[in-house]
Amino acid sequence: MSLPHAILIALLEKSSSGLELTRRFDKSIGYFWSATHQQIYRELGRLEREGQIRAIPAPQPARGKRKEYEVLPAGRAELIRWKAVQDEPKRPRDPLLLRLRASGVVGTEGLEPELRRHLDLHRAQLAAYQEMEKRDFAPPEDTERGRVHHLVLRGGIMMESFWVEWLGEVLAGLPGQPPAGDEAAPGVDYADYADYADEAAPGEGEADRTDTG
Amino acid sequence: MSLPHAILIALLEKSSSGLELTRRFDKSIGYFWSATHQQIYRELGRLEREGQIRAIPAPQPARGKRKEYEVLPAGRAELIRWKAVQDEPKRPRDPLLLRLRASGVVGTEGLEPELRRHLDLHRAQLAAYQEMEKRDFAPPEDTERGRVHHLVLRGGIMMESFWVEWLGEVLAGLPGQPPAGDEAAPGVDYADYADYADEAAPGEGEADRTDTG
DNA sequence: CGATGCATGTAATTCGTTACATGATTCG
DNA sequence: CGAATCATGTAACGAATTACATGCATCG
Numbered sequence: 001m002s003l004p005h006a007i008l009i010a011l012l013e014k015s016s017s018g019l020e021l022t023r024r025f026d027k028s029i030g031y032f033w034s035a036t037h038q039q040i041y042r043e044l045g046r047l048e049r050e051g052q053i054r055a056i057p058a059p060q061p062a063r064g065k066r067k068e069y070e071v072l073p074a075g076r077a078e079l080i081r082w083k084a085v086q087d088e089p090k091r092p093r094d095p096l097l098l099r100l101r102a103s104g105v106v107g108t109e110g111l112e113p114e115l116r117r118h119l120d121l122h123r124a125q126l127a128a129y130q131e132m133e134k135r136d137f138a139p140p141e142d143t144e145r146g147r148v149h150h151l152v153l154r155g156g157i158m159m160e161s162f163w164v165e166w167l168g169e170v171l172a173g174l175p176g177q178p179p180a181g182d183e184a185a186p187g188v189d190y191a192d193y194a195d196y197a198d199e200a201a202p203g204e205g206e207a208d209r210t211d212t213g
Numbered sequence: 214m215s216l217p218h219a220i221l222i223a224l225l226e227k228s229s230s231g232l233e234l235t236r237r238f239d240k241s242i243g244y245f246w247s248a249t250h251q252q253i254y255r256e257l258g259r260l261e262r263e264g265q266i267r268a269i270p271a272p273q274p275a276r277g278k279r280k281e282y283e284v285l286p287a288g289r290a291e292l293i294r295w296k297a298v299q300d301e302p303k304r305p306r307d308p309l310l311l312r313l314r315a316s317g318v319v320g321t322e323g324l325e326p327e328l329r330r331h332l333d334l335h336r337a338q339l340a341a342y343q344e345m346e347k348r349d350f351a352p353p354e355d356t357e358r359g360r361v362h363h364l365v366l367r368g369g370i371m372m373e374s375f376w377v378e379w380l381g382e383v384l385a386g387l388p389g390q391p392p393a394g395d396e397a398a399p400g401v402d403y404a405d406y407a408d409y410a411d412e413a414a415p416g417e418g419e420a421d422r423t424d425t426g
Numbered sequence: 427c428g429a430t431g432c433a434t435g436t437a438a439t440t441c442g443t444t445a446c447a448t449g450a451t452t453c454g
Numbered sequence: 455c456g457a458a459t460c461a462t463g464t465a466a467c468g469a470a471t472t473a474c475a476t477g478c479a480t481c482g
Contacts, residue, residue, distance in 0.1 A: 001469075002308045005315065012318040019433055033311055034304040039470070041435055064433055064477030076319065083315045084323030087308055089331055089376075091247040095215045095300055097368055098246055102218065102296045104361035105225040106289065110297030118302055148317035151383050155310055158382075162375040163302075169371075170364050214441075232461055252442065254463060277449030277461055429482090436475070443468080451460070 004043050004052075006033045008071055008079045011053060013145075015070040018044055028149075031129075031156050044069060052078055100170065108174055115174070119167040126160035129153060217256050217265075219246045221284055221292045224266060226358075228283040231257055241362075244342075244369050257282060265291055313383065321387055328387070332380040339373035342366060 010021055010029050021044075022037040024030070047053045052075030056068045071079075096118060103111055133153055141147040223234055223242050234257075235250040237243070248256075260266045265288030268274075269281045284292075309331060316324055346366055354360040 002306075002311050003469080006311055009311065009315050009318060017433080018435090022433095029314070030304060032305050032307055032314075034306065036471075037433090038435080038472085045435090062478070063435080064479090066433065066478095079315055080319045083312050083319060084327070085312075086327055086330070089309070089334055090307070091243060092245050092372065093215075093247065094245055094303070096302070097365060098215050098219055098222065099296050099298075100361060100368075101242070101245075101365050102222050102292055104358040105222060106293050106296060108357075108361075114297070114299055117299070121302055144321075145317040147386060148313060148321075151386055152310060152314050154382060155313075155379050158375050158379045159305065162371050166368050166371045169367060173360060173364055216441080230461080231463085249443070250461090251444085251463085258463090275450070276463080277451090279450090279461065427482105430480085432477105432479075434475105434477080437473085439470100439472080441468100441470075443466100445464105445466085447462105447464070449460105449462080452458085454455105454457090 002033065002082075003035055003039060004047055005079055005082050006035065007040065007043050007047065008052065008075050011069055011071045012076065012079070015056065015068055017066050017068050019066075032152065047075065050074075100174075103174075112171065112175060115167055115171055119164065119171065122160050122163040122167065126157065126164055129157045129160060133157065215246065215295075216248055216252060217260055218292055218295050219248065220253065220256050220260065221265065221288050224282055224284045225289065225292070228269065228281055230279050230281050232279075245365065260288065263287075313387075316387075325384065325387065328380055328384055332377065332384065335373050335376040335380065339370065339377055342370045342373060346370065 006025075006029060007021065010016065010024055014024075016024065018037065018041050021040050022035075025033070025035045025040065044053070048055065048069070051072060053069045053071050056070055058065070058067065096114070099111055099114070133150070137146070137150040137153065141150055219238075219242060220234065223229065223237055227237075229237065231250065231254050234253050235248075238246070238248045238253065257266070261268065261282070264285060266282045266284050269283055271278070271280065274280070309327070312324055312327070346363070350359070350363040350366065354363055
């Protein structure tokens with residue numbers, strides 16, 4: 001539940017209207033926390049009701065009219081509180097990895113173009129980040145915020161590098177049919193293999209479970 | 214919307230009961246697609262109603278009794294269809310990155326222990342994956358499924374390596390206060406800076422878009 | 427004054443999370 | 455028998471996604 005905090009951060013960096021926030025969530029902030037305008041308006045309403053932000057009074061407020069929000073002391077306090085909260089790293093949930101794994105049971109047909117497409121997208125995003133780094137972050141960082149933003153951008157760069165590298169490895173390793181043999185290699189049973197990989201638990205080597213063996 | 218497909222994959226690899234699936238989703242499959250038993254039971258019900266899977270007939274079915282599911286032809290067909298579907302890479306949504314960015318506006322106090330904790334967790338996960346790789350995947354891969362599982366595991370390894378590397382960089386760069394100066398460096402305005410970083414859009418510099426990739 | 431784009435919202439649905447409920451099995 | 459454990463579920467809620475609705479501003 002971090003969307004309200006993402007909004008507080010964005011507003012502390014610069015007071016904005018709902019649509020401006022939406023635009024900013026398509027750029028820098030959105031590079032690691034995305035949100036649609038519907039989510040944003042809903043949260044803005046909630047945060048205002050709770051007294052964490054307020055709409056800067058306008059001369060003639062009206063429905064379809066621009067409304068700029070700023071963070072109130074309660075909002076800043078909430079963000080400081082939340083900043084130090086502990087929370088477990090979430091397991092990734094990536095459909096592409098799932099599609100790859102599906103290839104293990106129903107074949108790889110049709111997957112390769114999608115892998116290539118993603119590789120291109122990640123390459124482009126990586127190039128964009130590197131361009132930003134070159135342009136916006138010169139070596140001697142002189143503000144706390146500058147250092148932090150640079151570290152976050154480094155995260156984006158390294159994350160995209162990971163994708164580019166891994167997708168390259170997959171594309172190199174996937175279409176390579178077995179050098180001379182067939183699909184079903186001798187002596188290996190599919191179901192057993194699945195069992196094997198599933199049961200190979202990482203740190204549980206000491207406990208010897210007698211029931212399943 | 215990939216949970217049903219994750220379940221189809223798991224069941225094709227090995228027919229299982231709901232609880233067995235839950236356990237398997239804590240291991241290999243869960244390393245890139247997590248699910249709780251409540252989600253799993255709900256989906257199993259839905260998939261069965263839709264004729265994609267069936268419960269293997271038991272001698273005496275009863276409520277609290279083990280029920281094993283297997284995939285029906287319709288389910289396999291659906292998985293084959295879904296496997297080739299195009300879909301955009303999702304933007305990451307990571308609270309830790311958000312907390313780091315929050316440090317840019319409300320200070321870094323209290324964040325460092327959390328960063329260290331995550332670093333340790335990712336180091337442990339990386340070690341576990343590397344152990345699995347060493348144990349389960351010898352160089353000459355002889356089945357399609359073996360190759361695929363290995364590539365997926367490589368993804369896990371490289372992803373965890375990314376975290377370890379990046380968190381190391383953050384911990385090295387974060388607490389380093391400005392060598393001799395103060396928080397607010399001369400000549401830099403916070404609001405302008407935020408604006409600057411936000412407006413630095415990636416793909417819009419058509420003028421001199423030097424091809425870096 | 428009507429069309430277009432900008433800006434702010436509502437509604438419906440689906441997916442994920444948390445808490446709880448109940449039946450079966452095993453073991454002392 | 456009763457407690458602990460395994461196994462299968464229900465219910466309620468919150469967050470995210472998708473589709474739709476409405477009001478203002480400008481320009482011809």
